[in-house]
Amino acid sequence: MFQLLRRGYGVDLALFLMVALLLGAGGAAGAALAIDAAFGDAVSHVMGQEGEVDLIVHLREETADGSYPVLARLLQTRWPGVRLRRSVRVAGNDNVLVTFGPDHRRADVFETLPALLSEITGYNGHTWVVEPSLTISGVRPAVAEQLRSELAAIPGVRFPFRHGSHVTLVLESPAAAETVAPRVEELLARYRVVEVRLPDHAAPQQVAEALWNALSPEERERWVDLAAAGGAATGTEALVRDVARLVDLYAPRAYFSPDAGLAVGDRVVLPGESGHGLEPGSPLPQEGYVLLEVTAAGNGRLLGRIVRGSTDYLARVEPGRYADVGYRVEGGRVGAPVGTVTVESVRDALQEAAAQAGRTVEHMESLAGRLEAVASATVTTLSRWVDALLQVEGAQRQIQGVQSLLGGGEEGAASRHALLAMVLSSLAQEGRVPLDDVLAGVGSLAAGDGAGSGEGTGGGGATLDSVKAELAELRREVEAAFDPEAMAHLVASARRLQGSMPSLDDEAMIDALRRYDRYLGDRAGWGATMELLVPAEVSSDAVARRVAEAAGVAPLVADFEAGLLNPNPRASVLHILAQVRQTVAGIVALAAAAFALWADGATLLHAGRLLDRLPGAFRARPTGSGRRGRVRERAAVLGWGAVLGLILVAGMYHLAGGDIPGLSRGAVAALGALMGAVTGAFAGRISPVKEEELLAGAACGLTPAHIMREVVVPEGRPGFLMLVNRWRARTA
Amino acid sequence: MLTVEGLRKTFGTLPVLRGIDLHVAEGEKVAVMGPSGCGKSTLLRCINRLVEPDGGRIEVDGRDVLALYGAELEALRRRIGFVFQHGNLIERLTALENVTMPLQLAGVDRDEAVLRARDALAQVGMWNLRHRRPPELSGGERQRVAIARALAQQPRLMLWDEPTSALDPILVREVLDVMEDLVRRSQTTMVIVTHEAAFARRFADRIVLMDQGRIVEQGPASRVLDDPQSDVGRRYRRLLSA
Numbered sequence: 015m016f017q018l019l020r021r022g023y024g025v026d027l028a029l030f031l032m033v034a035l036l037l038g039a040g041g042a043a044g045a046a047l048a049i050d051a052a053f054g055d056a057v058s059h060v061m062g063q064e065g066e067v068d069l070i071v072h073l074r075e076e077t078a079d080g081s082y083p084v085l086a087r088l089l090q091t092r093w094p095g096v097r098l099r100r101s102v103r104v105a106g107n108d109n110v111l112v113t114f115g116p117d118h119r120r121a122d123v124f125e126t127l128p129a130l131l132s133e134i135t136g137y138n139g140h141t142w143v144v145e146p147s148l149t150i151s152g153v154r155p156a157v158a159e160q161l162r163s164e165l166a167a168i169p170g171v172r173f174p175f176r177h178g179s180h181v182t183l184v185l186e187s188p189a190a191a192e193t194v195a196p197r198v199e200e201l202l203a204r205y206r207v208v209e210v211r212l213p214d215h216a217a218p219q220q221v222a223e224a225l226w227n228a229l230s231p232e233e234r235e236r237w238v239d240l241a242a243a244g245g246a247a248t249g250t251e252a253l254v255r256d257v258a259r260l261v262d263l264y265a266p267r268a269y270f271s272p273d274a275g276l277a278v279g280d281r282v283v284l285p286g287e288s289g290h291g292l293e294p295g296s297p298l299p300q301e302g303y304v305l306l307e308v309t310a311a312g313n314g315r316l317l318g319r320i321v322r323g324s325t326d327y328l329a330r331v332e333p334g335r336y337a338d339v340g341y342r343v344e345g346g347r348v349g350a351p352v353g354t355v356t357v358e359s360v361r362d363a364l365q366e367a368a369a370q371a372g373r374t375v376e377h378m379e380s381l382a383g384r385l386e387a388v389a390s391a392t393v394t395t396l397s398r399w400v401d402a403l404l405q406v407e408g409a410q411r412q413i414q415g416v417q418s419l420l421g422g423g424e425e426g427a428a429s430r431h432a433l434l435a436m437v438l439s440s441l442a443q444e445g446r447v448p449l450d451d452v453l454a455g456v457g458s459l460a461a462g463d464g465a466g467s468g469e470g471t472g473g474g475g476a477t478l479d480s481v482k483a484e485l486a487e488l489r490r491e492v493e494a495a496f497d498p499e500a501m502a503h504l505v506a507s508a509r510r511l512q513g514s515m516p517s518l519d520d521e522a523m524i525d526a527l528r529r530y531d532r533y534l535g536d537r538a539g540w541g542a543t544m545e546l547l548v549p550a551e552v553s554s555d556a557v558a559r560r561v562a563e564a565a566g567v568a569p570l571v572a573d574f575e576a577g578l579l580n581p582n583p584r585a586s587v588l589h590i591l592a593q594v595r596q597t598v599a600g601i602v603a604l605a606a607a608a609f610a611l612w613a614d615g616a617t618l619l620h621a622g623r624l625l626d627r628l629p630g631a632f633r634a635r636p637t638g639s640g641r642r643g644r645v646r647e648r649a650a651v652l653g654w655g656a657v658l659g660l661i662l663v664a665g666m667y668h669l670a671g672g673d674i675p676g677l678s679r680g681a682v683a684a685l686g687a688l689m690g691a692v693t694g695a696f697a698g699r700i701s702p703v704k705e706e707e708l709l710a711g712a713a714c715g716l717t718p719a720h721i722m723r724e725v726v727v728p729e730g731r732p733g734f735l736m737l738v739n740r741w742r743a744r745t746a
Numbered sequence: 747m748l749t750v751e752g753l754r755k756t757f758g759t760l761p762v763l764r765g766i767d768l769h770v771a772e773g774e775k776v777a778v779m780g781p782s783g784c785g786k787s788t789l790l791r792c793i794n795r796l797v798e799p800d801g802g803r804i805e806v807d808g809r810d811v812l813a814l815y816g817a818e819l820e821a822l823r824r825r826i827g828f829v830f831q832h833g834n835l836i837e838r839l840t841a842l843e844n845v846t847m848p849l850q851l852a853g854v855d856r857d858e859a860v861l862r863a864r865d866a867l868a869q870v871g872m873w874n875l876r877h878r879r880p881p882e883l884s885g886g887e888r889q890r891v892a893i894a895r896a897l898a899q900q901p902r903l904m905l906w907d908e909p910t911s912a913l914d915p916i917l918v919r920e921v922l923d924v925m926e927d928l929v930r931r932s933q934t935t936m937v938i939v940t941h942e943a944a945f946a947r948r949f950a951d952r953i954v955l956m957d958q959g960r961i962v963e964q965g966p967a968s969r970v971l972d973d974p975q976s977d978v979g980r981r982y983r984r985l986l987s988a
Contacts, residue, residue: 021816628796629795629796629797629798630795630798630814630815630816630819704837706830706832706834707834707835707836707837709796709830709834710830710834710835710836711836711848712796712823713794713796713823713826713828713830713834714823714824714828714848714895714899715820715821715822715823715824715825715848715852715899716820716848716851717817717820717851720851724836724847724851725836728838729836729837729838744850744851745839745843745847745850745851
């Protein structure tokens with residue numbers, strides 16, 4: 015190769031490399047672009063043009079013909095103006111392109127749509143392709159709700175909407191993406207999601223409560239318990255979390271002395287009904303005892319739950335509160351005493367309250383009966399009293415006396431009170447005549463004697479009418495004091511409350527909690543998981559420390575980004591297509607380089623070696639003589655081959671825009687060098703160079719360049735070298 | 747014209763030339779003969795430096811061949827016509843192009859090159875077949891074209907490396923006739939490696955006998971073959987007598 019470079023063939027070599035690189039890379043890039051164009055057309059056909067389609071609904075092909083009209087009717091009825099278009103069938107799914115009208119491109123529409131679609135037979139999922147947009151993936155629902163308002167406030171964002179674990183920001187314009195994306199990334203970077211995995215025996219609700227109690231007010235403002243914030247990823251999980259929280263609040267809790275030397279996971283037995291004074295070392299009682307487990311420790315408290323038994327076995331201190339001496343459980347046997355253990359049961363307290371309510375109800379019913387009897391007796395007595403007045407001879411005079419007694423002003427008021435006192439003193443007697451009749455009789459009587467003028471003697475002015483009115487007023491007051499309907503309603507409500515108290519026993523509640531914890535946590539050897547949204551500057555190790563200090567458990571922690579900003583689906587697809595294009599370009603470029611090495615590289619390397627071997631090529635001893643010379647010659651061929659291969663392979667690969675996954679730049683260069691060296695090693699066998707013709711050319715006094723152009727290359731393979739040689743040869 | 751002194755060449759561990767001394771005067775026709783492997787071809791190839799000798803001295807036309815490199819050496823080779831045993835024609839070129847191509851590349855005008863090619867091909871009786879390519883020619887025809895290529899360069903020295911050894915007996919005669927004609931008419935200095943003892947006896951001015959890398963005998967053709975002093979000479983005499 016030295017002869018070629020030094021004796022006039024360098025320009026040809028340079029031209030060959032340029033042409034090979036350009037044509038090889040161009041061919042590779044062209045092939046990749048052709049595939050890219052074909053796929054790009056397919057993408058547009060499947061996804062519509064940019065901005066044309068909001069949603070692709072996938073219908074199973076076997077039911078698509080029936081599902082499509084249903085889908086169309088459903089959407090167009092709900093949102094008039096929506097447009098649908100059936101697109102290609104891919105992987106067993108018919109794709110329907112859906113475009114909403116401007117009035118219906120809203121978050122509430124987009125978020126409620128999936129539930130509607132799930133009702134359609136044959137529905138097999140959907141893909142949002144609304145544009146222009148940016149999508150944040152990996153977002154917990156609670157995080158999405160926490161960040162929704164901040165995302166919506168970013169200039170350029172029309173509205174955000176949540177779908178699954180993604181939040182898509184619909185933008186005002188495509189150009190807005192440039193300004194919105196950095197703001198979104200900045201927003202996401204302000205938060206971290208820390209996943210706290212608790213040991214199997216730890217109770218997440220209690221740990222969360224202990225942690226929250228230990229946080230400073232400022233921290234409580236900035237940390238968010240995603241579970242408490244309604245952060246269930248699915249409806250089922252949310253339901254389980256809510257039920258678990260309710261049951262946990264309802265379940266009995268044990269409180270141990272902080273000086274008892276207990277740790278989370280330790281078990282304690284309360285003798286309960288089995289009797290007092292368990293001996294250390296003795297086996298656990300057969301029945302009537304309560305077994306507890308320590309589930310949280312911190313802030314000077316030790317908390318636990320009932321594992322076996324019930325508060326029914328314990329001595330009650332007050333409604334819903336029990337106490338007993340506890341003993342540590344060691345190796346399945348009774349251990350050392352741990353002091354007094356208090357168990358509080360919300361359930362029991364509520365049940366006691368309900369029982370109290372029940373007793374109150376009974377008292378109220380009894381009282382209501384008595385009140386009714388009192389009112390009735392009062393009215394009857396009033397009737398009887400008037401009747402008695404009428405029956406006495408000289409009634410008028412007595413009535414007048416009564417009238418004077420019933421004078422106006424203060425004296426009259428005192429008289430009315432005295433009258434009431436008289437009536438009330440006769441409560442024991444039953445009425446014989448209804449009061450209305452009595453009053454009617456009093457009224458006619460008053461009208462008859464003319465004594466009802468209101469101007470009575472003694473300055474009172476009271477008449478029989480006044481008596482009647484007073485009695486009627488008195489009756490209204492008594493009746494108002496007792497409302498039979500309200501009383502009946504109150505009694506019925508109290509009875510319902512008493513009857514609605516749930517009847518779960520303690521063991522059942524704890525068993526349910528364990529199952530809820532396993533469902534929510536679902537990790538072998540580890541129990542439930544808490545998820546916290548914290549400021550980015552708070553490390554997961556710091557969270558772990560806080561949990562350990564607050565609840566006495568040693569959690570495993572991992573932190574995640576609050577979300578990951580992705581380009582929109584079209585951009586994602588186009589990105590994938592770009593990767594395909596780069597891969598295809600890379601593969602074709604490698605193939606083109608391999609062809610160039612086989613067609614031209616072998617010729618160059620073999621001819622170069624023969625020419626270097628000719629005497630007179632160098633002022634020094636020719637490389638081909640002697641054993642050492644042969645080794646040098648071989649090394650030179652391999653070296654030149656490696657250089658040629660490196661230039662061709664790496665050059666074509668990178669010029670074509672190739673990028674095969676897993677193949678780094680260094681790997682491409684190494685591959686090229688290897689291919690070239692192998693070509694050099696086998697050049698003598700695979701090149702079409704005829705040594706006798708080359709020798710004849712040398713014997714004729716031809717230069718190495720002439721030999722290559724006129725003798726070697728024209729006799730070689732059709733490749734890039736022959737193409738260049740057409741411009742350089744005189745006789746070829 | 748040609749001076750070779752103390753020429754040595756070893757291939758690997760095998761000595762092929764063990765100190766050759768040869769002087770050829772201008773216009774002299776020298777036949778070099780000897781058994782196969784005695785170094786005859788190597789001697790020729792060392793003269794135009796297609797093979798690099800390990801030692802010695804070679805002068806052609808007053809120029810030290812071993813001191814020339816690159817363009818100077820190529821220029822010398824253009825003044826030395828070399829006929830290979832197998833002709834070594836360029837198979838994609840016609841007979842005419844095989845002859846004109848070296849001339850044109852040496853800078854000879856195309857018309858001049860064609861004229862010289864015509865003369866050379868005519869001398870060897872190949873002008874009528876000038877448009878044929880080597881695969882379309884017989885072995886003897888190819889060898890004649892090779893001779894014409896060498897002649898067209900108007901060399902000062904012609905080296906023939908067993909030009910008939912690769913041919914069958916019928917074609918040998920065809921080529922020998924050409925060679926005889928050339929040798930008789932041409933003033934060019936010639937060194938012909940050949941096994942054709944009869945040819946050598948008739949047309950060579952001097953015969954050089956080689957054996958095992960050495961010149962064992964040389965002298966006028968008739969004397970060497972009629973009264974050989976060497977074993978090789980005696981073998982050739984027996985051959986001629988047969």
